[in-house]
Structure formats: C-alpha cells, structure tokens
Amino acid sequence: MGKSKKKKSHLPLRMNILFFVIFLLFASLILQLGVVQILYGEDAQEEINRTENTTIHTPVPRGKMFDRFGRVIVDNEPLYSITYTPPKGVQPMDRLKLAEDLAEFISMGEEEELKKIVRERDLKEYFYLLNEEEVRERVSQEESEDLSGGEEYQLLLDRITEEEVESIPFEKYQVIAIKKELDQASALAPHIIKNDEITIEEYASVAEHLNQLPGINVTSDWNRKYPYEGTFRNYIGTITTAEQGIPRANQDYYLSLDYSRNDRVGKSGLEEKYESILRGSKEKIRYETDKKNNIVNTEVVREGSRGDDLVLSIDIELQQQVDEIVKKRLKEEIARQPYKNRFLEDAMVVMMDPNTGEVLAVSGMYYNRDRESGEPEVVDHSYKAIQAQHLPGSTVKGATVLMALQEDVMQPGESIYDRKLYVSDTVKGSYRNLGPVNDITALQKSSNVYMFLAGYRIGGETYVPRKPIDFKSGTYNKFLYNFNQFGLGVPTGIDMPSEATGVIGEKPIPGTQLDFLIGQYNSYTTMQLAQYVSTIANDGYRIRPHLVKEIREPSNEMEQLGSVKENVNTDVLNRIDMEEKYIDRVKLGFQYAFQRQGGTAYSTFKDVDYRPAGKTGTAQNFMFPKDSNGNTTKIETENLTMVGYAPHDKPEVAFSVVVPHVGKQIGSSINKDISKDILDAYFELKKERSEKGIEDVEENLNEEENEASDNNEE
Structure with missing residues (x-):
C-alpha cells in the first residue's frame, strides 16, 4: 500500500512540469507576435497584402510622315478614351455594379443608337443576372443533366419570356450597353469602353471618380489624320484597328516583339513596310496590387515615346x-x-x-x-x-x-x-x-x-x-x-x-x-x-x-x-x-x-x-x-x-x-x-x-x- 502512494505522488509533479513547459512556449510565441505587431506590424501587413505585380503597356502615337518639303501628310489626332482593365477574379455582378456606376458619368448614345447596340440577348443576360435563382428554377435537373455549361446557359436564357425582356426600363439600356463593353475586356489588357464622340465633361467626370470605378481609367489615345485626304493613300497604307489588333497570321512574331494583342500595326503600304520605325516605344507601367486586386503602388518602368518620323521623297x-x-x-x-x-x-x-x-x-x-x-x-x-x-x-x-x-x-x-x-x-x-x-x-x-x-x-x-x-x-x-x-x-x-x-x-x-x-x-x-x-x-x-x-x-x-x-x-x-x-x-x-x-x-x-x-x-x-x-x-x-x-x-x-x-x-x-x-x-x-x-x-x-x-x- 505504501508503494502505491509513492507512485501517485509523482504524477502531479510531472504533469505540472509539462504544463509549465507548454506555458513557456506559448508565452514565447505570444511575445514574438507582440514584437512583430508592435515593431513590424505595418510592414508585415503591407507585405501580406502585396500579392502580385502587373505590368501594363500604354500605346503611344505612331511616327508622322512628311513630304520632301516638310509638309505633314500623315499626322496623329488626339483621341480621348475610357478604358477598362478587369481585376482578376471579377464576377458578372461586379461588372454590372460597375456599369451602373459608370452610367452616371457617360452616355453610350441616343435612343436609336442604343437600340442598335443592345440586342435581345443582352437584355436577357441582364434579366438573368438580376433574377438568377428564379430563372434557374425554370430548368429541371433532368433537362440540364447532359448539357455543357454553355448549352445550359443558353437554355436558361431561352426560358426568359418576351414580356420579361420588355419589362426592362429603357433607361437601363445605358447600363446594359456599358456592361456589354466591360464583358469584352480581357485580363490585364485595357479595353476601350468609349472613345467615339466622348465629351470633355464625360472625360473629366470619370477622371474625377476613378477611385469609385475599379478597373476604369482615362487615357489619351490617337487616330491617324490625313491633311491631304485621299492623295497618295495607296502608298501611305493603313493600320489595323484596336478591335483587329495584331494580325493572327503573324501573332507569334508580333508578341515576341513586345506587342499586345490589341495593338494597332501597319497592314499595308509604308505603314507596314516601316512598322518597326513608326510604332514608337510604349510606356511601361508596373502596378502593384493587393489580394483584393486593389492597386497599392504604381511605378513607371519605361517612359513612352512616339515613333520616328518619315520624310518621304514625294512632292x-x-x-x-x-x-x-x-x-x-x-x-x-x-x-x-x-x-x-x-x-x-x-x-x-x-x-x-x-x-x-x-x-x-x-x-x-x-x-x-x-x-x-x-x-x-x-x-x-x-x-x-x-x-x-x-x-x-x-x-x-x-x-x-x-x-x-x-x-x-x-x-x-x-x-x-x-x-x-x-x-x-x-x-x-x-x-x-x-x-x-x-x-x-x-x-x-x-x-x-x-x-x-x-x-x-x-x-x-x-x-x-x-x-x-x-x-x-x-x-x-x-x-x-x-x-x-x-x-x-x-x-x-x-x-x-x-x-x-x-x-x-x-x-x-x-x-x-x-x-x-x-x-x-x-x-x-x-x-x-x-x-x-x-x-x-x-x-x-x-x-x-x-x-x-x-x-x-x-x-x-x-x-x-x-x-x-x-x-x-x-x-x-x-x-x-x-x-x-x-x-x-x-x-x-x-x-x-x-x-x-x-x-x-x-x-x-x-x-x-x-x-x-x-x-x-x-x-x-x-x-x-x-x-x-x-x-x-x-x-x-x-x-x-x-x-x-x-x-x-x-x-x-x-x-x-x-x-x-x-x-x-x-x-x-x-x-x-x-x-x-x-x-x-x-x-x-x-x-x-x-x-x-x-x-x-x-x-x-x-x-x-x-x-x-x-x-x-x-
């Protein structure tokens, strides 16, 4: 019996030692966390938030062309643009919210023009976003079982009635037209939302509220201008539009030369022959974003400069x-x-x-x-x-x-x-x-x-x-x-x-x-x-x-x-x-x-x-x-x-x-x-x-x- 009492008396001591050691470890960890929080908390938080660096190339005007007497025969005219670069992970409802906010500052056209831009499918997609659960109930599990994602989505749109489409107020057409442009943007490549007939008031309003419009930016772009109209145009040549971008047939070649897919390039005449000279050097800007894709730092890596000019032999x-x-x-x-x-x-x-x-x-x-x-x-x-x-x-x-x-x-x-x-x-x-x-x-x-x-x-x-x-x-x-x-x-x-x-x-x-x-x-x-x-x-x-x-x-x-x-x-x-x-x-x-x-x-x-x-x-x-x-x-x-x-x-x-x-x-x-x-x-x-x-x-x-x-x- 005495032997038994001796063993029992050692158990609480060992447990106490173990608990004490654990206590010391936790105390040390808490102390270290406290030091980090007090001394390096701000830097550590910033480091956690910084998750990615993104580099954007901003296009610059092409070089001009002059005749042998120094008269401008191909020029650039400024073109103000509103662009959208979608953050990673952005969802359709995010773009709809952005379109509603942006619609307060810009117009995509008058009534007749909007009716040409906004098609029936655009209206159905808008209705679906606002009424997703209700529309999904219209398609049974058996109907969607063997369909691909795209086929199922099309079936859901087909279940939206004509009356429901007609119930959308016309004032929402502006929002739908903007969202249609937002949906066309690809990640990390600025997409032009509006540049035709943009007013100074619209440009200034958007510029003033950029902090409320994630992904939206205002830029000064350019278009080719021909002071002598059609004279010598066959030899001046043409360039692609931003929508056409670089030619697909030569896409790998252009991408290897630091072009973006939506860059405009010469596609005929002197514009094509002297592309490497006329193109200029695009401005390179590095954006640092946090885990929520908010821009936390901007750095100009390379200043942009327009292309070199050509003096032609033509009089x-x-x-x-x-x-x-x-x-x-x-x-x-x-x-x-x-x-x-x-x-x-x-x-x-x-x-x-x-x-x-x-x-x-x-x-x-x-x-x-x-x-x-x-x-x-x-x-x-x-x-x-x-x-x-x-x-x-x-x-x-x-x-x-x-x-x-x-x-x-x-x-x-x-x-x-x-x-x-x-x-x-x-x-x-x-x-x-x-x-x-x-x-x-x-x-x-x-x-x-x-x-x-x-x-x-x-x-x-x-x-x-x-x-x-x-x-x-x-x-x-x-x-x-x-x-x-x-x-x-x-x-x-x-x-x-x-x-x-x-x-x-x-x-x-x-x-x-x-x-x-x-x-x-x-x-x-x-x-x-x-x-x-x-x-x-x-x-x-x-x-x-x-x-x-x-x-x-x-x-x-x-x-x-x-x-x-x-x-x-x-x-x-x-x-x-x-x-x-x-x-x-x-x-x-x-x-x-x-x-x-x-x-x-x-x-x-x-x-x-x-x-x-x-x-x-x-x-x-x-x-x-x-x-x-x-x-x-x-x-x-x-x-x-x-x-x-x-x-x-x-x-x-x-x-x-x-x-x-x-x-x-x-x-x-x-x-x-x-x-x-x-x-x-x-x-x-x-x-x-x-x-x-x-x-x-x-x-x-x-x-x-x-x-x-x-x-x-x-």
Missing part, C-alpha cells in the same frame, strides 16, 4: 497635280471611245529623280463604269503602278538598240532599210515603211524593222523572206538578261511590301522573240519602265526607287521636323553592261524622238523649253468579250505608253506613262498629253519655288550644316 503638291491631270485626261479619253470598244479604264504614271531613285509622284486612276446606270466615277488605284503589268510597246526599244550595239551585231550609224519583212508566213513591219534608218533614227521614228533585224543577227540568223527562223540556243535568255539589267522583268526594289515583277512569256518561238524586242511579248509595270528609262538617263546605273528619304526623331513642336536619324542613300543595284558611247547614242535617239521633226513625240513637245527626251510606245492588246448569247468577239485595243526624262543633257526628272486598252484607230494621244502635262507641272512648280526661295528638306538641312561648319571655322 505632295506635284502629286496632287499629277492625280488631277491623269483623272482629267482619262475622263476625256473615255468620252471619245466608241462604246463597243470601251475597255479603257486605267492610266498610270510614275515620276522620279533618275539620279537618286527618289519617287516624286506616283499616280493611277481607275474609271469605275457602272454599265447599268451609266454613271462612272474615277477612283485612285495608284497601287497599280507597281502591281499591274502591261505590254510596254516601243518604249523598250532603247534596251534593244543598246543590246544590239553591245553584242556588236549592229554598228553605230549603220543604215538598214525599213520595209515589210516576211517572217515565215507572217508579215512584220513598222507602222509604215520608214526607208533608211540607223540606231539613232530608228529610235527617233520608232522602227520595228531595225529591232527585228537586230534580233536576227543576235540569234545567229540572216533574214531571208519567208524562210523559217532557227535561232541559236540561248538567244531568248540573252534577250532576257539584257533587259533585266535595266530592271525589266525583275524587282525594282522599291520600299513597299509587294510589287509585281512583270509577266515573262513562256516557251517563246522565234516569231514571238522578235515581238519581245518591240515590247509586244513580255509585260512590265509602270515602275519598272520608270527605272528602265532612269537607267538610260543617268548613264547606265540602275538605281533602286524609294519613297522614304529620311528617318527623323520625333519633334515636340507641331508640324516640325526633329533631328536626322538616318538618311536613305542612293542605292545602285547594278551598272548595265553597255559601253557609255552606246548609251550616248540611245540618249541621242531619245532626244531626236522629242526634239527633232519626224520624231514620234515632236509635235507634242516642239514648243517646250525644258529639253525633254524619251520614247513613245504602242502595243497591240486583244480583248475577247462575250455578248449576251455567250459568243466571243475579238477586239483589238492598244496600250499607249511613254517614257522620258528632262532636261536631256542634265536629267533631273524621269517619268513613265501607261494607258492600257485604248480603242484602236481613233487617233488617241493620251500618253503624250499626260506626259507633257506632268512635265509642265513639274517645271512650273520648280520655277515658282525658285522665285520664292523654297527648298526641300534635304537642301535646307545641307544649308544648316554648311552654316554650322562656317561658324565652327570662324
């Missing part, structure tokens, strides 16, 4: 005049055409500096004929100057003569007799028998026979009437090679996203090879013809045509240019494999064609003082229209073309004109009329600017640099 004043000239002449010519032969609908022009490749103007007009109403309109299709390919006719004879001289099959000054040729079973000749011609007068008078006989000799053949031709192997490739040197049949290299390279005839026979030499077989673009004649004008250097002259840093001054970031220098693609003495003879032939009696363009240019040179062209072009019975008729039309430059002794402007499908045998001179009009316009503008002391951007820049150099020397 916008000349461009406008050229557009009007082409439009006027095209309308006049179509009015002269017999109705049954009315296939004429286009006219295209390129003007460029043959020494630098700078494109001064590029135009193309399309006569859109509504055959039912007979009400035509002329619209800008200037993109066809680099994409539409047409038979060039005799304009390419300069390349043919140079090839014949360089291949040593024709001698300078050698005379041949221009008469009808009997090639196998075909008669070939010039527009009339021209008699004796040499390399120069063949260009002056546009002899086909000279070109045909040159082709015979290059092909290793001698002309014998009615004898079948058997050119030596590689003759056609030699023709192509020599023409390619001038840019005929190959890319010009112009700084645009796409250009056509011409249509090359396949499986040519000797007869069509002869046609090639007079521009009656392969087709070329108006830009290719401009590059070709520029190559002759500048003594054999093929220069890449370009539309951008300089890249400049953005300026803070309105309509002012920033400092030069990059000059687009003259890019010589190749020097033609022709001796200079032969080039000089072709240039003399071109001069005679415009300035000497008997020349094909003499009657048009005989009275001008700017000393032009060039070559006219006419190409047969057959059309095969069908009548109401489906019968095909063969109708012959003509492509009227022209290339040239001026002055002949010191060329400063080169040009090409293409007018396809002109009615035959009506004595048209539209190619010559357009050519004279555009040269007149160029030299008249030059004279006016000289009298006013107006210089282009590059000349002004050079003058500034010279002045700075003089000051440094002093």
Whole structure:
C-alpha cells in the first residue's frame, strides 16, 4: 500500500512540469507576435497584402510622315478614351455594379443608337443576372443533366419570356450597353469602353471618380489624320484597328516583339513596310496590387515615346497635280471611245529623280463604269503602278538598240532599210515603211524593222523572206538578261511590301522573240519602265526607287521636323553592261524622238523649253468579250505608253506613262498629253519655288550644316 502512494505522488509533479513547459512556449510565441505587431506590424501587413505585380503597356502615337518639303501628310489626332482593365477574379455582378456606376458619368448614345447596340440577348443576360435563382428554377435537373455549361446557359436564357425582356426600363439600356463593353475586356489588357464622340465633361467626370470605378481609367489615345485626304493613300497604307489588333497570321512574331494583342500595326503600304520605325516605344507601367486586386503602388518602368518620323521623297503638291491631270485626261479619253470598244479604264504614271531613285509622284486612276446606270466615277488605284503589268510597246526599244550595239551585231550609224519583212508566213513591219534608218533614227521614228533585224543577227540568223527562223540556243535568255539589267522583268526594289515583277512569256518561238524586242511579248509595270528609262538617263546605273528619304526623331513642336536619324542613300543595284558611247547614242535617239521633226513625240513637245527626251510606245492588246448569247468577239485595243526624262543633257526628272486598252484607230494621244502635262507641272512648280526661295528638306538641312561648319571655322 505504501508503494502505491509513492507512485501517485509523482504524477502531479510531472504533469505540472509539462504544463509549465507548454506555458513557456506559448508565452514565447505570444511575445514574438507582440514584437512583430508592435515593431513590424505595418510592414508585415503591407507585405501580406502585396500579392502580385502587373505590368501594363500604354500605346503611344505612331511616327508622322512628311513630304520632301516638310509638309505633314500623315499626322496623329488626339483621341480621348475610357478604358477598362478587369481585376482578376471579377464576377458578372461586379461588372454590372460597375456599369451602373459608370452610367452616371457617360452616355453610350441616343435612343436609336442604343437600340442598335443592345440586342435581345443582352437584355436577357441582364434579366438573368438580376433574377438568377428564379430563372434557374425554370430548368429541371433532368433537362440540364447532359448539357455543357454553355448549352445550359443558353437554355436558361431561352426560358426568359418576351414580356420579361420588355419589362426592362429603357433607361437601363445605358447600363446594359456599358456592361456589354466591360464583358469584352480581357485580363490585364485595357479595353476601350468609349472613345467615339466622348465629351470633355464625360472625360473629366470619370477622371474625377476613378477611385469609385475599379478597373476604369482615362487615357489619351490617337487616330491617324490625313491633311491631304485621299492623295497618295495607296502608298501611305493603313493600320489595323484596336478591335483587329495584331494580325493572327503573324501573332507569334508580333508578341515576341513586345506587342499586345490589341495593338494597332501597319497592314499595308509604308505603314507596314516601316512598322518597326513608326510604332514608337510604349510606356511601361508596373502596378502593384493587393489580394483584393486593389492597386497599392504604381511605378513607371519605361517612359513612352512616339515613333520616328518619315520624310518621304514625294512632292505632295506635284502629286496632287499629277492625280488631277491623269483623272482629267482619262475622263476625256473615255468620252471619245466608241462604246463597243470601251475597255479603257486605267492610266498610270510614275515620276522620279533618275539620279537618286527618289519617287516624286506616283499616280493611277481607275474609271469605275457602272454599265447599268451609266454613271462612272474615277477612283485612285495608284497601287497599280507597281502591281499591274502591261505590254510596254516601243518604249523598250532603247534596251534593244543598246543590246544590239553591245553584242556588236549592229554598228553605230549603220543604215538598214525599213520595209515589210516576211517572217515565215507572217508579215512584220513598222507602222509604215520608214526607208533608211540607223540606231539613232530608228529610235527617233520608232522602227520595228531595225529591232527585228537586230534580233536576227543576235540569234545567229540572216533574214531571208519567208524562210523559217532557227535561232541559236540561248538567244531568248540573252534577250532576257539584257533587259533585266535595266530592271525589266525583275524587282525594282522599291520600299513597299509587294510589287509585281512583270509577266515573262513562256516557251517563246522565234516569231514571238522578235515581238519581245518591240515590247509586244513580255509585260512590265509602270515602275519598272520608270527605272528602265532612269537607267538610260543617268548613264547606265540602275538605281533602286524609294519613297522614304529620311528617318527623323520625333519633334515636340507641331508640324516640325526633329533631328536626322538616318538618311536613305542612293542605292545602285547594278551598272548595265553597255559601253557609255552606246548609251550616248540611245540618249541621242531619245532626244531626236522629242526634239527633232519626224520624231514620234515632236509635235507634242516642239514648243517646250525644258529639253525633254524619251520614247513613245504602242502595243497591240486583244480583248475577247462575250455578248449576251455567250459568243466571243475579238477586239483589238492598244496600250499607249511613254517614257522620258528632262532636261536631256542634265536629267533631273524621269517619268513613265501607261494607258492600257485604248480603242484602236481613233487617233488617241493620251500618253503624250499626260506626259507633257506632268512635265509642265513639274517645271512650273520648280520655277515658282525658285522665285520664292523654297527648298526641300534635304537642301535646307545641307544649308544648316554648311552654316554650322562656317561658324565652327570662324
């Protein structure tokens, strides 16, 4: 019994020791918590609350575009916007509450406009949010058992009656329209709720109450502005809308370059070609949010800056005049055409500096004929100057003569007799028998026979009437090679996203090879013809045509240019494999064609003082229209073309004109009329600017640099 009492007396002691130890541990923990709360409570709470960093990229305006004289042709106009970036975990009822709050400050439109925005489904979704439990009771468990979430939701909406939809007060349409926009926003990407016709009052009211509108922000955005309206728009190009965002086909590429999905990017023309320069650097802001997605800190990681500016080679004043000239002449010519032969609908022009490749103007007009109403309109299709390919006719004879001289099959000054040729079973000749011609007068008078006989000799053949031709192997490739040197049949290299390279005839026979030499077989673009004649004008250097002259840093001054970031220098693609003495003879032939009696363009240019040179062209072009019975008729039309430059002794402007499908045998001179009009316009503008002391951007820049150099020397 005594032993038992001894054991019992030890149990309370051990328990007391255990309780005491536990007490000490708890006391230590409480003490530590107290220290944390007193000394570090505020920091600890802040650390707990900070759960995530989010970086937002704010778009900046694109770079502007100026013409060669510093006139703004593409600008940005401010666009005030109200945007929504939904916090994570936001629920439909949260967005409805936000829409109701936001509706106190903005309007989404008048009654008629709201009726177009708010559809029946939007009204049903609004009713469902307010009456979810009631609507859910209308669908049994058996009905929804095998349905997906989306199918079940649609069934619930279908159970909402027309009377219930009509019971929604019209004043709620504003709320519904706003919520519809809120629902389209994706996490961490600002979605524009309203930017069209937003008033200053709305913008200011929302800005003042941002603390009451979670996720809502006010921003200053931009839209492209075109002071010269439609002029040169085909080449300026377009950009995507915020709704379109980056193209899906290239989405991975753009996202890798720090674009957001709803960023606007260039999708055609110069906007696309120079996207990396025009886009600018988006402002990067880091938002720190707590666990309730409330913003607790904001940090600007990178300041935004708008894109760099482009100074174009285009003279916008000349461009406008050229557009009007082409439009006027095209309308006049179509009015002269017999109705049954009315296939004429286009006219295209390129003007460029043959020494630098700078494109001064590029135009193309399309006569859109509504055959039912007979009400035509002329619209800008200037993109066809680099994409539409047409038979060039005799304009390419300069390349043919140079090839014949360089291949040593024709001698300078050698005379041949221009008469009808009997090639196998075909008669070939010039527009009339021209008699004796040499390399120069063949260009002056546009002899086909000279070109045909040159082709015979290059092909290793001698002309014998009615004898079948058997050119030596590689003759056609030699023709192509020599023409390619001038840019005929190959890319010009112009700084645009796409250009056509011409249509090359396949499986040519000797007869069509002869046609090639007079521009009656392969087709070329108006830009290719401009590059070709520029190559002759500048003594054999093929220069890449370009539309951008300089890249400049953005300026803070309105309509002012920033400092030069990059000059687009003259890019010589190749020097033609022709001796200079032969080039000089072709240039003399071109001069005679415009300035000497008997020349094909003499009657048009005989009275001008700017000393032009060039070559006219006419190409047969057959059309095969069908009548109401489906019968095909063969109708012959003509492509009227022209290339040239001026002055002949010191060329400063080169040009090409293409007018396809002109009615035959009506004595048209539209190619010559357009050519004279555009040269007149160029030299008249030059004279006016000289009298006013107006210089282009590059000349002004050079003058500034010279002045700075003089000051440094002093």
